[in-house]
Amino acid sequence: MQVLYQRCAAIDVGKDEIAIALRTPGDGPQGRTTIKRTYKTFYGVLKEAARWLTGQGVTHVAMEATGIYSMPVYHAMIEHGRFEQVLVCNPGHVKNVPGRKTDYADAEWLAQLLECGLLNASFIPTAQVKAARDVLRYRTKVVQQRTSEIQRLGAVLQDAGIKLDSVASSIATVSGRRMIEALIDGERRGAMLAELSLGKMRAKIPDLSMALEGRFDDHHALMCRLHLEHLDLLDEMIAKLDAQVEEMMVPFRVTRELLTSIPGVGPMAAAQIIGEIGVSPHEFFATAAKLAAWSGLAPGNHESAGKRKSGRRRHGNQHLQPVLVEAAWAAVRHTGYLRSLYHRHVMKNGGYRSGVAKKKAIVTVAHAMIVIIWHVLATGRPYHELGEDYFTTRKDPEKEAEKLIAKLEALGHKVTLEPAAA
Known part of the structure; x- marks a missing residue:
């Protein structure tokens, strides 16, 4: 060579x-x-x-x-x-x-x-982006630790026969904390514990009174105290990391604002995206498709002898994928193109009774979002909403009518079309 x-x-x-x-x-x-x-x-x-x-x-x-x-x-x-x-x-x-x-x-x-020029370089972020990436990835780990600690606290309560999470949506609320603190301090009467609830939870006092009576003893009190102290420490760490992230995002304010114009992308998700792909991904990834493939959200392409073997995605960036999937779930709750895309692919993959169909559809939305991100950052223009009727308005009315007629005739019906009254 x-x-x-x-x-x-x-x-x-x-x-x-x-x-x-x-x-x-x-x-x-x-x-x-x-x-x-x-x-x-x-x-x-x-x-x-x-x-x-x-x-x-x-x-x-x-x-x-x-x-x-x-x-x-x-x-x-x-x-x-x-x-x-x-x-x-x-x-x-x-x-x-x-x-x-x-x-x-x-x-x-x-x-x-x-x-011989046969090597391709991997994406290496700038020093500022790399520093932000390190902080943001650590923040993700701390948040995951906090979730695990809440689960451990719930396990201790379950062992003590305290069914607080069967009535309340979460034990990690102000009301939940007040009740657990009272249990640790020696209160065992369910009715008295239930009276510590606040806000909307007070409507559940009768159920709470029964859920809070169990076999809570000194051993459970010790474990709960340690878990609560650990949660306080993790909350303090998250607050410090959040403040550090805001400081590190100051140079990327414009980029962050562009990203938050995309449905489902909040300020923290925008910071995480910047930490993973930088502010100018188009300078390294020539096309949006290449960025999507690098992130691991593009469908695989394995074809041999004219037959498609697999469409499995590559592993890609395991830190970016969860951020985009979470943003996709948030995006499909809002009326617009991304929600329409989600519903379209749920039906294509098996319908709403299929959990697999929903997962495939949300990955499709995440893939669309990384493509949108590339274009937004490459052009420097905010996201332009295409509308929830994007797919229907692109259809040819005559061809769509022919398809529907063919389906009805296949079911044994005779179809006659008449123009609608003006």
């Missing part, structure tokens, strides 16, 4: 050591020579490696994405080397030749692919 980059290097990244294969013109096979070196992964040593590669006249550097271990190497190359391009590549696209599994063999194979 034709060599495009005369002086290039590839790096096999490990936790404690990197292996570098440098490809240059020489007297080896096909007029190429490979120089190999190893370096420790201490950041000062990585800077030395970047300077050595620069001194060798290297123009392009590639490495496989290995999670947190590849990032210090990437930043050392970017900040302390003078290269035209530093690529972080998807390991699934650059698998080594079987039977040659060593660090040097990996690096040399990667270098050979690089010199």
Whole structure:
């Protein structure tokens, strides 16, 4: 194959050591020579490696994405080397030749692919976006921990025979907290506990009185106290993270406002989307379809011998997908194009009695939303609502009438059409 980059290097990244294969013109096979070196992964040593590669006249550097271990190497190359391009590549696209599994063999194979221009870079966000991404992903983890802690608290109450969640919509409410605190403090009378309810829950006092009588003892009180203290700590952490997110989103205010013009996308979802794809996804993903495929929301394409084998989606970005699916559920509650798209695909996939049909339809809506996001950010214009009648107005009335007549005739009916009175 034709060599495009005369002086290039590839790096096999490990936790404690990197292996570098440098490809240059020489007297080896096909007029190429490979120089190999190893370096420790201490950041000062990585800077030395970047300077050595620069001194060798290297123009392009590639490495496989290995999670947190590849990032210090990437930043050392970017900040302390003078290269035209530093690529972080998807390991699934650059698998080594079987039977040659060593660090040097990996690096040399990667270098050979690089010199022929056969590698594609993965999306690497800017430093500001990456910082926001880290905070937002951690916030998601803390929120998930809070949900798990509420479930553990509910399990303790169930063990004590307290059926609060059978009457109340959630135990994590102000009324629920007051009742649990009273249980911990020694109150065991269901009627007295029920009187602590507030607002709309007071209409359920008769049921609450029965639900709050159980076998709650000191052991349950200790566990509930610990769970409540942990919930308070998690709430405090979430509040701090929310404040930090708002501060980090100040430079992206315009982009955030564009995203929140899309139905179902709130301020926090917009921040999470920015953290995952940046503010200019069109600069890396040439089309909306490529962004959708990268996110894992586009249908798969596996066809052989004229037969479609599978339409399964790729894994994609596992942090972005839940955000878009949640936003899609919010979007379909509002009248508009996305709601119409959801209903259309529910019927297409089996109807409203099928849970699978609803799940497939909501993924279709999430896919539509990532396409909309690409166009909104690429054009810099807010979302334009197409309307709930978008699909019906696009239909040809004559063709639609022919289809309906054919269906009725197939059922044994004779159809005669008459123009409607003016």
